Amino acid sequence: MKRIHLFELEDFSWFPGWLRSCMTRLIVTVHRTLGSSDELAELLARALKESSSARIVDLCSGSGGPMLDVLERLNEKPGLEGVTLTLTDLYPNAEAARSINAREGSNVSYRTSPVDATELSGETAGLRTLVSSFHHMRPEGARKILESAQKSRQPICIFEISDNSFPAFLWWTALPVNFLMCLLITPLARPVTARQLVFTYLLPIIPLCFAWDGAVSNARTYTLGDLDELLRGLGDEGYRWEKGVIGGRMKKIYLLGIPTRPAGSGD
Template sequence: MKRMSLFEFEDFRWFPGGLRECLTLYIAAMHRVLGTERILAPLLARALEAAATDRVVDLCSGGGGPLLQTTARLEADHGLRPDVTLTDLYPNTDAAARINAAGDAARVRYLQNSVDAGQVPDTLQGVRTMVCSFHHMPPPVARRILQDAFEKRQALCVLEISDNSQPRWLWWTAIPAGVLMVLLLTPLIRPLRLRQVLLTYALPVLPLLIAWDGAVSNARTYTEEDLRELLAGLEAPDYQWEISHPRAPGAPATMLTLVGLPLRTQASRPEPGVRQEA
């Protein structure tokens, strides 16, 4: 596999919760700037239709990521208002309180108990989404996530903002660019707290942490070839995998998506396997 097994600070259980929250809020702001919801919404609309469900279970949600913007675009562009459940191995308690306080009007709730993406409880049914989080999973866990969705015929949408197609050495040049991005994007973070500002500009801990995690996440992203290796043997006439490399309007590079879809009718069943989309 081209994917490299490296560490990101936010993966560690000991990583301070305050810093973890700052990182996840920054990531949410970055998704808004990149327009990730413009890529995710049509994928999710297809998956909801294929699975004949109105429920979404987001795994590794962090601070909420782009799911709130995605639900708004789903309603505006596709007329869909699914019930969305956000989950995380280390739930962001502040984000959970803020999102849950919005009430049923948003149709989004954040579970405050820990949920392991590799062992999704059977009580959580619906289209599973993983946005910029699949690369955190080592190959055995990543395989288990794919296999569980396949065996239970649950739709799955994986989106990574990097496709890891560049030479390995090039990713490390992203560290200085990452530091600059943090300095520029921090004023766009909502809610923007004093801690985030101080740890960005007065004591620049966050720019270094985020730049490292960003460069490493690029190197840890599964390539299309890696995904095909993970999907070996997960084939059936009533389930289809699709891999694509979309680009959001104005985004600097292509993204990588993997979608698993249950097929309900004989007429809609293509040859089993992995489908390539442009």
């Protein structure tokens, strides 16, 4: 595989929750800048309709990423008005969960107990999504996620905005770009807290962490060729896989898994 599995700071359990929240808010801002919500909504609308699903289970949600915006777009589409969204994470964002779960009559919820994307239970029926998070998984974990979706006959969508098109040894060149990006987009993040401003512009801890994790994300991203390796031996008469690149302000990689026969119908 081309990818390099370096460490990301956000992967560690000891990484401060407030710092993780600041960084995930920046990631949401990046998605909005790149127009990810519209592209994701089109992919998910197709997956929902083809699989006859009415529920999305988002894995590795962080602060929610672009999925809240995506759900609004989906609910505006005919036949998808009743689609619901459940956000999950191995390290649930307590602040985001409180805010989301406090909304009365909402079709979005945030599960407050940890959910390991590689060890899913029967409670995760519905369209599984991993948005800018699949690269966190080592190949064995990534393969388990794909196998689980196919075995349980649940649709899945993987969507990455990281760019792993450069030669592998140049992964570090994204560090200064990401540092500068953090400085530029912080005023656009919502909500912008005093802590986020202080540790961005006075003590640049957030830009340093954001620069490192962003550069490592690029190096970790599964290329289309890497996905072929992960998918080797998968796919059968009851399940199909589709991968590709979506153009736009930045090329994004996606992988769709869609059941062609419902669970429990036999092989």
